[in-house]
Amino acid sequence: MSKDAYHPIANYGVIGDCHTVSLISNDGSIDWLCSPRFDSPSLFAALLDAERGGQFVVRPAEPFTAEVAYIDYSAVLQTTFRTDCGVVTLTDFMPLRPGSGSRRFAYPESQHRLVRLIECREGEVPLDIDFSPRPNYARTTPVLSVTTNSVALETENGDRYRLHTSVPLAIEGPSARGVAVVRRGERIALVLELSDVTEGPQPDTLFGALQNLADTLAFWSAWASGCRYRGPYQQAVMRSAVTLKLLTYVSTGAMVAAPTTSLPEEIGGVRNWDYRYTWIRDASFAAYALFLAGHIEDGERFMEWICEIALHCEPGQLQIMYGLAGERDLPETTLDHLVGYRGSAPVRVGNEASKQFQLDVYGELLDCFHTCWRFGQFSAEKLHYLWPAFARQVDIVAERWREPDSGIWEVRSAPRHFVYSKVMSWVALDRGIKAAEELALPADIARWRAERDAVRMEVLDRGYDPALGAFARSYGERALDAANLLLPMVHFIDARDPPMRSTIEATECGLVADGLVYRYLDVDDGLPGGEATFGVCTFWLVDNLTALGRIDEATMLFERMLDRATPLGLYAEELDPRTGAHLGNFPQALTHIGLINAAVKLGRAITPDSGSDNDGQARDITGAVV
Structure with a gap:
């Protein structure tokens, strides 16, 4: 064909x-x-x-x-x-x-x-x-x-x-x-x-x-009509919110990363994955975006699903993704009788990355917990009921953060000491400490503080590469990683601090093509072939430029990204910077989540009275975790 x-x-x-x-x-x-x-x-x-x-x-x-x-x-x-x-x-x-x-x-x-x-x-x-x-x-x-x-x-x-x-x-x-x-x-x-x-x-x-x-x-x-966003990018935010609603499985509140499988990251390539599952990674970003957009009930439903996962998770068995009803076993098989989109084989069903060890998932889980607590979504009774399950996850991070892992991008090469994974370990410990201190919850706070401080010292010492002028992808590896654009967003470091400012500038020089951001380039991720730019990474760069006060550049980058949406305002996982083609699974929840978050932050910078009716709470959260 x-x-x-x-x-x-x-x-x-x-x-x-x-x-x-x-x-x-x-x-x-x-x-x-x-x-x-x-x-x-x-x-x-x-x-x-x-x-x-x-x-x-x-x-x-x-x-x-x-x-x-x-x-x-x-x-x-x-x-x-x-x-x-x-x-x-x-x-x-x-x-x-x-x-x-x-x-x-x-x-x-x-x-x-x-x-x-x-x-x-x-x-x-x-x-x-x-x-x-x-x-x-x-x-x-x-x-x-x-x-x-x-x-x-x-x-x-x-x-x-x-x-x-x-x-x-x-x-x-x-x-x-x-x-x-x-x-x-x-x-x-x-x-x-x-x-x-x-x-x-x-x-x-x-x-x-x-x-x-x-x-x-x-x-x-x-x-x-429940959307509370009032900024200059209403149409894009609304379409993204509707898309996230469509990707939510009503029976449990889980949100699929995308509703398709095996749409390729490169035409004719093998990087074709099944995204019809729910990633813990997306949870904190999704809950925050839904709350900002005013869809509190939908954010609550997603958080309830996350809480169920935490409550029923055996110590050390937290997965990066689950089936829509919490299924743990997602065996990956290939459908060899299907030729794949435009001949891009194999077609895969299931996802073996579900068995990978990824440290960042703990930080994302605790950050989601923290977001919902700060937005007032937990009663005192519910907080005390949930706390033991979440505290167990913090204890696991305290024990295991020194181990290598497969990283946020789920590489299929050998585990490494990824900088972003270490930072999200810090996030898990930090959010656990804040909850325990402010709510007087039982915890080994002294140990958590010691481990949090140790993570921070190690990342600043081993994660920043002066020759690269940036936080590196992993310890000892002279390569950039767009995931490190999240460091200011999780309040590990201020965007204006010299190490982070230089990381942003290095990312602009080394990972940007025609206003679009690659996850990484020229590294061994265990797979043949290549990929296009990653949609949400461009929105992360917008967030960082906004935080630096480079508002005109952030606005231009954001609006160019809006122009690259499909005619219906949707986004796939990736964009080819040469042709503008959408690649990867479609529509991609994480890209639309990134759009909403970037629109609110940029709109707030352009016009302080814009943003959303929940913007005050968002500011409170931001201030509380610095």
């Missing part, structure tokens, strides 16, 4: 129901959908194999142009097709409505269906419809059958799906295809049930789809 058969990653929009998502190309093809969860096997996977993967297409049967946009601040995607004969809109969404109880928007109710609503605005337009599911990562041959106004699908393992529509579709092997001719004012619905499939007659499909649309738009409108 030609590489031309694949859409650029930037051409995709994403819809979802806080259980899973669909990726939809700008020509009406659903090329990725896993069901019932983000990390379930795929039903459509043309994203990873255009020939075998399966897709669900609705598009004009004649030449067309297309314009794609979200409706307001929602996850409802609308594609407008224009042909010589007329204009048609295709509205795609996965129904959501508020849940019950006091936290209605943190626990939305899903209908576990996907709706495609067609409306002819002008003229008469024939539409090709191709329903080609390929369950279980295209390892299962589906059996389709046509019933009255629907197509039923049953897999070999008993999973059942049903597509409801008034369009006559004919079975062609493992696909159902047909043509719908719509005239001005006509509307047609295609509704794919993903669970709770029932037999027998169904209610009017079009009427139900329109009601679902109204409910879903009302949900997103009400949810978006």
